[in-house]
Amino acid sequence: MNLPLRIGTRRSKLALAQSGMMQRAIGRALGVAEADIEAAVPLVEIVTTGDRIQDRRLMEMGGKALFTKEIEEALLDRRIDIAIHSMKDVPAEQPEGLCIAAIPEREDARDAFISRDFDSFDQLPFGARLGTASLRRQAQALALRPDLKVEMLRGNIDTRLRRAAEGDFDAILLAVSGMTRLGVTEHIREKLSLDAFLPAPGQGALAIQTRAEDIDAPWVAALNHPETAVAVAAERGAMTALEGSCRTAVGAYAVIEGDTLRLTTEMLSPDGSARWRRVGELFQPTEADARALGERLGGEVHAFAGDQEVDPASLDG
Numbered sequence: 001m002n003l004p005l006r007i008g009t010r011r012s013k014l015a016l017a018q019s020g021m022m023q024r025a026i027g028r029a030l031g032v033a034e035a036d037i038e039a040a041v042p043l044v045e046i047v048t049t050g051d052r053i054q055d056r057r058l059m060e061m062g063g064k065a066l067f068t069k070e071i072e073e074a075l076l077d078r079r080i081d082i083a084i085h086s087m088k089d090v091p092a093e094q095p096e097g098l099c100i101a102a103i104p105e106r107e108d109a110r111d112a113f114i115s116r117d118f119d120s121f122d123q124l125p126f127g128a129r130l131g132t133a134s135l136r137r138q139a140q141a142l143a144l145r146p147d148l149k150v151e152m153l154r155g156n157i158d159t160r161l162r163r164a165a166e167g168d169f170d171a172i173l174l175a176v177s178g179m180t181r182l183g184v185t186e187h188i189r190e191k192l193s194l195d196a197f198l199p200a201p202g203q204g205a206l207a208i209q210t211r212a213e214d215i216d217a218p219w220v221a222a223l224n225h226p227e228t229a230v231a232v233a234a235e236r237g238a239m240t241a242l243e244g245s246c247r248t249a250v251g252a253y254a255v256i257e258g259d260t261l262r263l264t265t266e267m268l269s270p271d272g273s274a275r276w277r278r279v280g281e282l283f284q285p286t287e288a289d290a291r292a293l294g295e296r297l298g299g300e301v302h303a304f305a306g307d308q309e310v311d312p313a314s315l316d317g
């Protein structure tokens with residue numbers, strides 16, 4: 001692949017932080033001197049429909065694709081060469097001609113508890129107000145504490161942190177990884193257990209997207225973290241079988257210890273009163289093995305749980 005290698009990025013602080021990290025990593029992998037990285041691996045800012053639309057209903061109709069469409073068009077039109085996404089925002093299927101070429105080492109996959117007044121989730125008083133836009137976090141919180149009042153909290157990470165600091169909510173939940181990348185971990189009161197708050201598939205990992213023909217580009221292997229890629233393959237296999245969307249409460253987390261991968265996947269009813277979970281292990285799995293395990297366990301969970309999708313109109317309040 002010839003230089004410059006252009007990285008397309010959304011303008012949000014999180015997208016710019018993630019793209020900036022990968023810009024430096026790719027530059028180093030290519031042996032470019034620090035001072036030349038900006039020119040050799042430039043960032044190209046792209047405004048997506050999702051960034052422009054403020055109307056919630058339009059947003060829910062479009063789903064995840066609203067944030068990726070313009071970036072994927074730019075890749076296909078050769079205006080950019082690389083796009084960096086949060087893995088958990090990447091839909092199950094790649095558009096024709098594009099691929100996830102590399103998955104870098106995962107950050108902390110856990111959810112964070114953030115609160116002005118309380119030290120931990122367990123210390124929340126009866127009936128406390130919990131802000132989140134995630135149906136998974138809502139259901140997992142209510143499974144432990146059915147008394148909590150879950151309220152819709154949208155916006156970027158800074159907006160959410162500001163509203164928590166102002167006391168609009170007694171607590172909010174965010175991914176540790178996003179806060180780490182933005183350098184705002186001082187707001188974390190507690191890192192929630194992976195068991196009680198089983199993360200979203202791919203949480204904490206990044207996806208490096210390219211045109212399919214660039215899948216073997218020389219910098220790709222340097223950035224790919226095989227353990228993370230195998231774990232994420234298992235989680236996304238489960239997600240596919242569970243038909244996970246932002247309207248279902250779905251979690252999947254895989255960890256590799258020694259030679260063994262252990263995948264946990266679950267679906268919850270939106271009110272947290274029912275929870276279906278499967279755990280499975282594989283010895284020395286390939287990505288294909290891991291994906292197959294995810295599809296099998298996710299399929300079992302789906303068969304037991306049925307469809308737990310909520311009507312988008314009921315998500316607020």
Ligand SMILES: NCc1[nH]cc(CCC(=O)O)c1CC(=O)O
Pocket residue numbers: 086087088089173174175176177178202203204205
């Ligand atoms: N849906 C929003 C989103 N997409 C990716 C992250 C950051 C976490 C990650 O990289 O997995 C976040 C924010 C959050 O969940 O707190």
